Amino acid sequence: MTDDQYDDELDPDTDYDLDQDFVDVPVVEYGQHTPAQPSIDERDHEGQEDPAELEGLGGPGEAPHTPAQAIKLGYQWIKTTLYVGIGRCLQNQRTLFGVAAKYMSAAESWAAAPVKHRVSSGSKVPRGVFVYWTGGSQGYGHITLSIGGGRCITNDFGRYGYMSVANIDDITRGWGQTLAGWSPYVNDVRCWTPNKPKQTAPKPQHHDHKPAHDPSHDGNVDEAIRVLGRARKHAWENKNTDRARTLTAAIKPLLTLNH
Numbered sequence: 001m002t003d004d005q006y007d008d009e010l011d012p013d014t015d016y017d018l019d020q021d022f023v024d025v026p027v028v029e030y031g032q033h034t035p036a037q038p039s040i041d042e043r044d045h046e047g048q049e050d051p052a053e054l055e056g057l058g059g060p061g062e063a064p065h066t067p068a069q070a071i072k073l074g075y076q077w078i079k080t081t082l083y084v085g086i087g088r089c090l091q092n093q094r095t096l097f098g099v100a101a102k103y104m105s106a107a108e109s110w111a112a113a114p115v116k117h118r119v120s121s122g123s124k125v126p127r128g129v130f131v132y133w134t135g136g137s138q139g140y141g142h143i144t145l146s147i148g149g150g151r152c153i154t155n156d157f158g159r160y161g162y163m164s165v166a167n168i169d170d171i172t173r174g175w176g177q178t179l180a181g182w183s184p185y186v187n188d189v190r191c192w193t194p195n196k197p198k199q200t201a202p203k204p205q206h207h208d209h210k211p212a213h214d215p216s217h218d219g220n221v222d223e224a225i226r227v228l229g230r231a232r233k234h235a236w237e238n239k240n241t242d243r244a245r246t247l248t249a250a251i252k253p254l255l256t257l258n259h
Contacts, residue, residue: 025075025078025079025165027151027164027165027166027167028157028158028164028165028166028170062189062190062191063097063098063099063186063189063190063191064097064098064099065096065097065098065191067127067128067129067145067191067192068128070096070097070128070145070191071096071127071128071145071147071153073096074096074145074147074153074163075153077163078153078162078163078164078165081162082162082163083161083162084155084161084162084163085155085161086156086160086161087155087156088155089106089142089143089144089154089155089156090103090104090105090106090109090143090186090187092155092163093130093143093144093145093186094186094187094189096145096153097186097189097191099186099187099189099191100187101187102187102188103187104140105139105140105141106132106133106140106141106142106143107132107134107136107139107140107141109132109143109185109186109187110132110134110141110143110180110181110183112185112187112188113132113183113185113186113188114185114188115183115184115185116180116181116182116183117181117182117183118180118181119179119181119182120179121150121168121169121179122146122150122151122152122167122168122169122172122179123149123150123168123169125146125148125150125152125168125182126146126148126182126192126194127146127147127148127149128145128146128147128148128191128192129145129146129182129183129184129191129192130143130144130145130146130182130183130184130185130186130191131143131144131145131146131152131168131179131181131182132179132180132181132182132183133171133172133175133177133178133179133180134177134178134180135176135177135178136175136177141177141180142154142171142175142177143186144166144168144171146168146182147165150167150168150169151165151166151167151168152165152166152167152168152171153165154166154171157170157171157174157175225251225255228247228250228251229251231243231247232244232247232248232251235247
């Protein structure tokens with residue numbers, strides 16, 4: 001599937017100004033990032049627990065949080081330097097949307113996603129979707145939340161155990177994993193839908209031409225003109241000027257219809 005039909009922004013009519021929240025959030029550039037650690041266990045161990053005991057939507061269905069809410073929560077985690085655990089990418093991203101645990105790794109969630117968009121660059125990823133990587137020393141992959149403009153909210157890239165904003169392509173280059181693509185799904189739960197095209201009201205049609213002449217009405221029109229004409233003549237003879245003028249005004253549109 002291609003991704004060129006999707007906008008890079010959220011709908012401004014339904015979502016607050018995320019860029020305003022982004023002002024105080026620094027971006028971790030390439031060279032400032034942490035190195036990949038082969039020893040990190042990047043699995044979501046809650047995926048081994050009883051689903052009935054887990055919080056959040058277990059899927060399938062729509063996520064409890066919108067992309068706008070998830071991004072805003074991610075910004076809050078960054079600004080408050082919330083410790084989110086090392087190697088917990090899948091757990092962090094699903095938590096932003098209120099989705100329960102299911103799969104053990106980002107690679108498993110990507111493999112199970114019913115909708116996938118394969119891309120070669122982060123610049124082709126719309127805002128509010130999940131970005132997936134595959135590979136890594138243990139094959140667990142990685143998952144982040146796109147905020148548009150080729151950037152995403154990720155864990156561990158700027159500092160182990162904390163969230164940060166980074167360029168998607170810098171993660172690919174810095175950690176040596178394969179950018180698999182993006183998906184609106186995590187753990188079989190849809191968390192994003194494309195913006196619907198705005199419906200514009202059709203412009204009113206203005207027609208300058210006269211309606212088509214219907215000969216079937218000619219007889220009735222002619223009779224009406226004759227009756228009104230006799231009444232007008234009678235009004236003039238009786239010097240009833242106002243009535244004569246009123247009848248004249250009534251005759252004029254009938255003359256138009258009869259041409």
